Amino acid sequence: MxxxxxxxxxxxxxxxxxxxxxxxxxxxxxxxxxxxxxxxxxxxxxxxxxxxxxxxxxxxxxxxxxxxxxxxDAMRDARDAVSEVSGGLSGTLRVGTLTSIPLVDIPAVLGEFHRQHPGVKLVTGGTPSGSAGLVASLLEHRLDLAFVSLPAVPPVGIDVTLLGRAPLMVALPHGHRLANRPHVTLHDLADEDFVDLPPGFGNRELVDRAFSAAGLSRRVALEITDIGTAVQYVQYGLGVSVLPEFLLNETPGVTVVRIDGDLPWWSVGVASASNRALGSAGKALLEIIQQAVLHGSGHSCA
Known part of the structure; x- marks a missing residue:
């Protein structure tokens, strides 16, 4: 063998x-x-x-x-040990990404990793089912690390290093019937057309769960794959959107309103499989990501 x-x-x-x-x-x-x-x-x-x-x-x-x-995995660890002694990491690091990760400048982070560890081949990719698909790939050991947006308690078998979190707010187009209120409830929003990500993406899962917990349903009229562009669709009157607060900074034609109730916070982190020790290359990339967030290479949130 x-x-x-x-x-x-x-x-x-x-x-x-x-x-x-x-x-x-x-x-x-x-x-x-x-x-x-x-x-x-x-x-x-x-x-x-x-x-x-x-x-x-x-x-x-x-x-x-x-x-x-x-x-x-044991063979990878053995190669890592020899590479570190001989002066440089090698091998392949497979990283799962989302279409938009507001807290992290992914090209900059991966560029810095490549500069420090040119012997490591980086392979990146996403899935059409967002964080849910990335988690499945981690559990199947098809990825080493993945950027994910998950609930506060991650799925069984997944470890997450939190990078940032933010409260959810609702973005309303100019002139909307609720735009002049200081706050709204999920009941107020239940009959609206929503702009959101497809099922499996973190933001979609959080908001769907919040409505379900309140005994409500909602209608997602427009599905997009980049959370960073959602507010632009609201701006042009295509629906309302519940999004993390830091994405909603003074967009013309959009009013941001607080949502009453015990809503979960949106979060983003770097995930790996619990039953598979992270190799030296993965640890090195994770450290670079954490330093980038700490020093403000991306947007900041609480």
Whole structure:
């Protein structure tokens, strides 16, 4: 059994497809197929049930997967140790990102990391389901770190380093019937058309839960993927939006009103899987991110 064979095995298990696994590993599909066949021959068992276009783990494959991940993590740690002694980090660091992260200048942070650790290959990407999708990728060990917006208590198996938090306020277009009030309730807003992110994104989950806890439903008329642009849609009368306070600084044509009640605070952090020790490259990037937020490289909030 070779480490490369385990890398092939984990990639196919994650992707559920030999072709996608080969693309992820930057090798030809025949190499992945041959590696898996050799591994199955060495273990005298089938690891995958190949039916149609989808490839599923057998019971033996399910038993091997967590042990294969641990073996690859141990190999990564061994490489880290040697790299640190020899004067520089190496390997690949996979980072999940959201479309907009108001507290952090992501290009600047990643640029600084690359300047300090040029031997580490950075791979970044998002998901169409926002923080929920990033959490799933962390739990599957497809990512090492991810920027997420999650509830105060993160999902089981996820550790979060908080970067910032802010209260939720409602943005109303100029001339709205509620714009002259000093504060509103969720009941006041229940019949409005909302601008918000798709399901799975942190802001959407927080607001949906708040309405549900109050025994109310709401109508999201316009879904966007960049929280930083939501207030602009409000500005042009396309709906109202409940957003973190620091995104709502004096936009022309928009009135910001406080919401009464015990609403959760919006937060953003860097998440990792609890059952997988963060490697040296991940720790180095996390330190750079924390320093950037501490010294005001992004927006600040309480």
């Amino acid at each position: 070779e480490i490369r064979q385990l890398e092939y095995f984990v990639a196919v298990a994650d992707e559920k497809n030999f072709g996608r696994a080969a693309n992820r590993l930057h090798v030809v599909q025949s190499a992945v197929s041959a590696g898996i066949q050799t591994l199955e021959r060495d273990l005298a068992t089938s690891l995958f049930d190949r039916r149609g276009k989808r490839t599923e783990l057998t019971d033996a494959g399910e038993a091997l997967l967590p042990r294969a991940r641990r073996a690859l």
